[in-house]
């Protein structure tokens with residue numbers, strides 16, 4: 001009897017092994033069954049979703065999804081660098097432009113850029129950074145584009161947005177990709193030299209985040225146009241809002257849904273989203289009114305069109321491109337999103353780091369620079385650590401674009417995380433500056449950036465949506481090594497090809513999941529088992545590569561578990577999707593930071609920045625995985641099992657220590673190579689009366705005077721010097737406690753400090769200002 005049971009058991013085992021290892025059996029039994037289940041579970045992907053999924057390319061995030069990132073590959077990507085011509089543009093026209101910008105005058109007095117600034121921007125072809133030289137543009141790299149926007153944004157958000165928008169998703173980008181030769185030859189030179197001011201209108205009152213649902217319509221018809229009878233064209237009606245540069249635009253890029261009820265173009269009645277370029281002086285267009293976006297006075301406003309007739313050759317790409325607008329937009333989105341908002345976010349963060357470090361050293365309370373207090377150190381460290389990591393991600397992502405990538409998932413990661421970290425940095429900077437940050441006026445170098453922060457959060461995919469829906473939702477399909485193959489195979493109409501492709505993808509996926517389960521547990525027990533670390537890294541960083549590999553493996557496993565358990569409903573389980581997206585994002589930000597450290601030549605002085613940002617991000621990664629497991633809808637046993645596989649030794653990552661935060665804060669509280677590298681590329685004014693130049697001078701003076709002040713304090717303690725501060729310098733000089741030169745330095749420092757800490761005040765009607773520089777007294 002027992003022999004029979006044994007035989008049956010062996011036969012069953014052999015059958016199971018055969019089912020999975022003999023291709024014919026596996027394909028026709030296991031995969032066939034699974035395919036049926038997939039067809040039931042997987043929602044059919046709409047054309048709009050398919051186009052979004054197909055857009056862009058997969059780059060480093062594919063490695064992070066693989067569970068075993070190839071770090072040598074990351075470090076072998078070339079270090080992004082500027083050409084001599086690009087550097088000269090930054091040192092020349094960009095510096096000149098920044099020197100012309102006075103954000104208080106722009107935002108409070110003029111409510112626009114001054115005419116000479118508009119003219120300078122046009123003449124120096126700032127609108128043509130992405131337009132190739134053959135069309136009269138500057139034809140710059142993504143890195144140069146990013147550096148230019150970053151520098152301008154550290155000076156004026158209004159100017160940065162004005163320069164950024166024509167170089168991002170808009171008429172130029174769309175023409176370059178899809179325009180007919182005629183359209184390119186006509187419009188690109190005019191856009192390059194500023195003859196045309198472009199804008200692009202997608203959003204309307206009823207379609208914001210859900211932009212694919214725009215209700216604006218175009219009807220194919222025949223009409224008289226420019227004196228010609230019976231021209232084939234489109235009659236469009238639309239209502240748009242929030243359109244940047246719209247009020248001053250001469251050329252409107254417009255998205256609308258095209259219908260052909262009389263079948264003049266073919267058999268389709270509902271042709272789909274279509275893009276056209278329309279001169280704004282075309283009859284029927286109502287444009288020119290402005291919105292007032294949070295005191296930012298970049299041109300932005302609504303526009304509408306009533307029965308506007310356009311000929312077919314105004315469609316971007318001509319008649320052949322009708323109905324392809326959504327795909328065109330999605331394909332173009334990733335490049336601009338990889339550059340513009342990351343650049344403005346880093347500009348704001350650098351301004352926060354630079355000014356908060358200096359102000360923290362100049363502003364004294366309780367007889368100490370406020371930056372020395374532990375509470376302020378915490379905020380300073382957060383600003384510096386965030387800025388270091390953000391800048392690393394900005395540069396690496398721009399570098400990817402320069403390598404020819406169109407990284408759609410990464411563009412969403414940097415859009416979300418850099419704007420959020422920028423928000424954190426500017427909030428911290430405002431706290432450190434206290435009332436100095438709050439009182440508006442020409443001496444306030446922070447408040448407009450603070451006020452403008454939500455703009456970056458809202459545009460190009462509002463942040464809640466981007467985090468909860470896009471990053472993991474798109475990553476899971478695009479960057480996962482097998483999902484897209486499985487989905488494509490599931491919906492392949494050719495049954496034989498569908499089964500074959502599905503079988504290959506499913507087998508690969510099963511082995512992938514097994515490996516990740518085993519490795520996640522093994523690496524959680526001992527990270528020493530991880531062998532895929534790059535060659536020649538230092539002892540300072542080697543453990544970070546190990547931890548990242550470990551989290552990448554756990555992430556790949558949990559991504560599969562989530563997709564298996566929740567299938568198509570994962571799309572609606574946004575909070576779970578957000579946490580997995582957070583893990584993927586932190587892994588990307590950490591990768592960029594390690595690469596930056598290597599590309600910079602491993603500067604020892606930067607190590608505190610590196611350690612702080614990596615430790616903070618690894619801790620966030622761990623917490624995201626932990627919260628995912630806590631909230632994952634499953635039974636207690638499965639949850640415990642998953643938890644054991646991912647965290648066999650518990651939650652071991654810690655946030656940066658107070659000691660490390662102290663070291664980081666000290667690095668930005670004084671001039672030095674690490675502070676300079678951290679804030680490199682932001683605009684530093686040369687006019688000595690500029691509030692930032694004054695702050696720089698006051699910081700140097702405060703530091704130089706600290707030993708002298710210490711001597712005075714000691715003398716007060718020893719009761720050899722009066723406690724009356726305004727008499728101390730003279731008395732100390734008379735008693736020989738300080739030299740004449742030191743007395744002069746102290747007096748000068750007090751003037752500078754006073755000028756820095758003072759804020760503007762106004763007449764009761766807020767019309768006439770008194771500026772601190774005019775009131776400075778010792």
Ligand SMILES: Cc1cc2nc3c(=O)[nH]c(=O)nc-3n(C[C@H](O)[C@H](O)[C@H](O)COP(=O)(O)OP(=O)(O)OC[C@H]3O[C@@H](n4cnc5c(N)ncnc54)[C@H](O)[C@@H]3O)c2cc1C
Pocket residue numbers: 199200201202203207208209210241242243244245293300455458459460461462463464465466468469574
């Ligand atoms: C200053 C400024 C400039 C702009 N410039 C342009 C431009 O030049 N051209 C242009 O076409 N558009 C432009 N926009 C529009 C911008 O892209 C939209 O504001 C954006 O798409 C969000 O739309 P909404 O403001 O209507 O927010 P809503 O769509 O109403 O969203 C409200 C909130 O709900 C969240 N949300 C929505 N759906 C989901 C979801 N499924 N899951 C989770 N959260 C969700 C959003 O994240 C957001 O937090 C601009 C907007 C502003 C404010």
